[in-house]
Amino acid sequence: MYRQVLDPLGGSLAWSALCAAIPLLTLFVLLGVFRVRAHLAAAASLALAVALAVAVWGMPVGQALSGAAEGGFYGLFPILWILVNALWIYRLTEVTGWFGVLRRSIRTVSPDQRVQAILIAFCFGALIEALAGFGTPVAITAVMLVAVGIAPVKAATVALVANTAPVAFGSMGVPLTTLAGVTGLPLDDLGAMAGRQTPVIALFVPLVLVLLVDGRRGVRQTWPAALVAGVAFAVGQFLAANYVSVEVTDIIAGIVAVVALLGFLRVWRPSEVRQGVTTPAVAGGSSDAVDAGREAEMRRRETGEGSALMAFAPYLVIVVLFAITQLGPVKEWLGAHGVHQFAWPGLDVRTPGGAPASAMTFKLEHLKAAGTILLVAGLVTMALYRVPAGRAVRAYGATLRQLRWTIVTVTCVLALAWVMNLSGQTTTLGTALARTGEAF
Template sequence: MYRQVLDPLAGSLYWSALFAALPLLTMFVLLGVFRVRAQIAAVSSLALALALAVLVWDMPVSQALSGAAEGGFYGLFPVLWILVNALWIYRLTEITGWFAVLRRSFRSVSTDQRVQGILIAFCFGALIEALAGFGAPVAITAVMLVAVGIAPLKAATVALVANTAPVAFGSMAVPLTTLAGVTGLPLEDLGAMAGRQTPLIAVFIPLVLVFLLDGRRGVKESWPVAVVAGVAFALAQFVSANYISVEVTDIIAGVVALLAVLGFLRVWQPATSTAAAEAGVDADEPENKDKPTEPAKSAEPAEERAEGSALMAFAPYLIIVALFAISQFGPVKEWLGVHGLVQFSWPGLNVETTTGQPAGAMTFKLEHLKAAGTILFLAGLLTMALYRVGPGRAVKAYGATLHQLRWTFVTVTSVLALAWVMNLSGQTVTLGTALAQTGSAFALFSPVVGWLGVAVTGSDTSANSLFGVLQVTAAHQTGLDPVLLASANSTGGVLGKMLSPQNLAVAAASIGMAGSESVIFRKVLGWSLGMLAVFAVLIYLQSTPVLGWMTV
């Protein structure tokens, strides 16, 4: 039996927290300062976390390695299982020529890439997040943005930043459902509180996307449509989370935002339009040492398709949305929950938390049928049939996708192994507990804890599992509202998702530029930290009479 210890280093919680932060600091410094390739940074940080787990936290070597193996397997399934199948569908549409039709369809709505970025990354991405979650929205929207002519690095950055406001309610509100389960707080209360926080992020995200695509000129020329998208999404998210249903919040918000933008475009268009030749230029690409060794496009020549139905071009993505919606339908969801889940104790692990409870990570849940990747694989098979792609050609496309992602496999499995080692050894809890010692000022640091959890694991659900109880305990100790701090763990965590090495790897692989994670990291770092700082102040003010009325 290994029991986690909060202060293994000389009995000091703060020195122990400093050492616990070293693997994360190492990874971020390697990515952001030394521009080391993501797979090398991830493996190096994993090695350091293992060394700290064994030498400082006194975790048995066999258990540390077993925990790393479990995390690596989780990286393969479900995370990479999602990415592989999402990119396979894209490759099928590309080699059949339908993606070119989809590109023209988007341009028929608006030739302005700033508008296209809002429609694809923000509105459509929210729908994918609502149904699938994990890395699916980034993987799918990034390739769609490239398809309309946006530069790959810029497309990846936009996809990552857009995947923030919907995350707390993603996958039919699984992060909040998990948070309610581990804390014992009512889901409706947590959802309502989150619905008074994330809309304030959503209002500004479209404006940030426009700035990323076209700088100050873009904001000046296209701010009306960005404001319409942000306000429509925020209002719909608030109303749904507080008065309709927590589970369908993102679906309602995504649809409302999409319809609002499309309706607004009927009466207003930007005075000038940024075409691919302008907005598609990315200043980092010509001198980027991490240029792709292989193009994002398939090596197989695409079929020439001079014309085609926009509905047929968009069909694979409609199939994806339909399949995820069906999987959430009552009887189907119940059947998948019973027959689509295999649970087993991960071999070689015998870990207790600091409170003497068995560590949750000792039990591995393999959701093979209801997994987002499995649904995407089924969508790929239906796309094959719809586009009449033969088995040989489809298998060749799948193999090409696996080859494209070969280094991403190393990165993602290493990052998830790192997360599991830090979680099982107690390093992550040490970090969170140290932040919780700040008394009533903890309201300022509460979203930082969630941000840290998502930055480590790449998942808001995992961060809520990890730190949900810690947030409630700190709230009781400091006299703060437990619902406020618990929801802040989830809503603050969404701002760390764009920095997670796991999601950076997904974004880089989606645009066919595995190895460019360090470039993307530097592009999103400032936005993540800046929005986190503003959001932390918001949560603090919500804990005081200044904005306390927002929580009632």
Template sequence: MVLAAYQQDYSPVADSLGLSSLVAVLPLLVLFVLLGVLRVRAWLASLVGLAAALVLAVAVSSMPVGDALDSAALGAAFGFFPIMWIVINAIWVYNLTVETGHFDVLRRSFASISDDQRVQAIIIAFSFGALMEALAGFGTPVAISSVMLIALGFKPLKAATVALVANTAPVAFGALAVPITTLSGVTDLPVNHLGAMVGRQTPVLALFVPLALVLIVDGRRGLRQTWAPALVCGFTFAVFQYLSANFWSVPLADIIAALASALAVLAFTRVWQVSEAYQEREADGPGEGPTPALAGGGPGAQRRPAEPDAPWEVVKAYVPYLAIIVVFVLATRVPAITGTAPAKPGQHGTGLERVTQIVRWPGLHITKASGDPVATTFKLNYLSAAGTLLLIAGLLTLVLVQIGPRRTLRAYGRTLVQLRTAIVTVMLVLGLGYVMNESGQTTTLGLWVAGAGGAFAFLSPILGWLGVAVTGSDTSSNSLFGALQITAAHQAGLSPTLMAAANSSGGVLGKMISPQNLAIAAAAVGYEGREGVLFRRVFGWSVAFLAFMCVLVCLQSTPLLDWMVVPTP
């Protein structure tokens, strides 16, 4: 027997959207206050936030207890697969390189480009991080970039801060533009139009992010001494992201921009030298504590600063990342391998999607206020999931660099122990997000913001920012608010394409404050439980960049910059 469906009510408090929004935002306030003000451990803050969301869903939104708990369980499941499945295998690949000493070689290779940590931050956190975002997303670039920076001598919290702030401009086109294709699916606007519009917003942001990174690393002195390579990196990335998104390929926008920016910095450093190279040599800063032995500390690690590495050793150090690129390109761009994913429960795909299953989450039956059903399915794409592709790349690495099974299992076990707190935190955060989504609390907040009329052009990116802050995913945020954005655009007489794109472009700035990403970054650098410190370090950057994006979108809605807007078909 099928139970009666729960129907969402977007104005459950006194039939007032405003009052209902004040109540709906409470779980987020609880989470961020506990995390950023009271400095509570992320897993505990997430647990309390989830409890608050469950209580409000049941007591205020009249959601049945079973549906509320089922929604939390669905979110927790999604938090583990595919999100933490990606991070586990990404960190495992890294730990393999540490176990064999190849990561030290990779560190020296990157250091040979420049011995200045400010330039290294640009290349690794921004350019290389953008490449990882393009291929995998979901926290992978933050995890890998953080540990690579530590290997170059960065303090752990600074490394994590730099990686989080860098993971902005590339996010909208991450995982081969999955956020854009998702946005297209919920808005019925063409992918190319949406990609082109986002490609006229995030490249402007990309101009400033590398400058922010050198400011984080070394303050005003860093900005004064290394603004040139930072500007070269940001400008090159911006130009190629714009060109690819508008004229070449939306899915490949980040890959092209990341490689172009890295090559541009490499070429620039051959003709430009910083007057005073920066290396952080002083004792640990306030709140840093002892540096954990995460990078270059494995049993196979060797430090030979005076001897150049053999060419073959350098090649082997890059093999894991080359394997990741090759596997992801083949699995996402070759039709015979990619196949077609099933669209509904019971259908079967082709290629890697042949074993994919889409199942209805047991006991969960929800409809929107309009009566349309809310999707409550769970996708088990065993082979095509980014985490599985990372696992395949790791197994390929084992063969190519000849790593034995004992080392492999030891590295995987250490990875699971290292990420145990992050796994719990991410599952709790996604549980919270799904309870808010399925109960209608998130839509309540969106409808309230959408009622701003013409001012909605300024507020539109905030919706995307809020969605990513809750879910940790620009894809999820676009799925939540994409249709709402174009409905509000029609009501306010604004461009639907502009408002839909603003959701994705604003969303990228919520990534750095998402508890999910904070937990991943903290776990990657060995600082589980100190997510609140990271939150306080990046929150100002998130809000500052968001304000910039709000102003840009607002100006694009006026005659001053409306020439930048892609016409809605």
């Protein structure tokens, strides 16, 4: 049995806290100052955390490594399981040419580039963040923004800024479910609190987006659309987080914002329309793109000719599937048969107060996991788009290759978090910060 200690370094909480901060500071310095690749920086910080857990906090080597393995597995499932399947669905739309139809459909809603930025980066990006997260909405919406004529660097900036409002509830609430898992605090309470804070940010984000795209002129000419989108998203996010479910908060908020903005655009348009020079989409290239020689696919990719409903179909399927899992009988069945909870092997950790550490128990939601639902959505997308099994498998393999270093990075970062939490480094750091705050 290992019991966490608050002040292992000479009995001093302050020095122990400084020591506990070393892995985190190392990660930030390597990334921000020395521009080390993320997977290398994460691996180095993880190694430091394990070394400190053993040498300073006195955690047995076996338990330290077991804790790292638990965190790494959590990074793979459910987090990366979501990202891989979400990007696989996107890749299916890209290689079949339906992404080109989606791009054209968005342009027909409004010819104004600034309104398109709100619709794509803020509204549509929120839906992708809700379902995938982990950079997926930025990657996808940035490509779409470039396709409607926004410069690549500006498109990336707009996509990143737009992601600030929905990110707290991204990937079906993974940031909050992870926080609840690490701290033991109730998920609903955490979600409700976040749902009272992030809507305030959402009110201003669309205005910032049009400012980035077209400066003050853009704000002056398109502020009504930005205000409608921001208010609709904020109201949807607040109500969903506090009264519906943490997992579907961004889905509801995103849909509310899309519907509100589309309805508003029926009765309003900017006094001056700003259009960009569109360019073909180039991101998301697949290793089997050369096999997409079918005439219909090429026509969809190059001209955007095709059904808008079919272009949006994968995302509609995703929303429907997630909605079904929230229905009473289905949710109860998944809760009873789709969850396996067990004590992680090799761990016997007690908090400084003597209570068992909550992170020793692993909750495996194999059937109700967001990634599993996205996998099913991908299979439905295959059927809708008539993608042969071999081609879909190759697309999945290409997705894994694209994400290989992301997989390493996320696994190491989650392993780092688990080691720090189980060894007591997180508790030491948090206690020191809390006492510092009390002193002021």
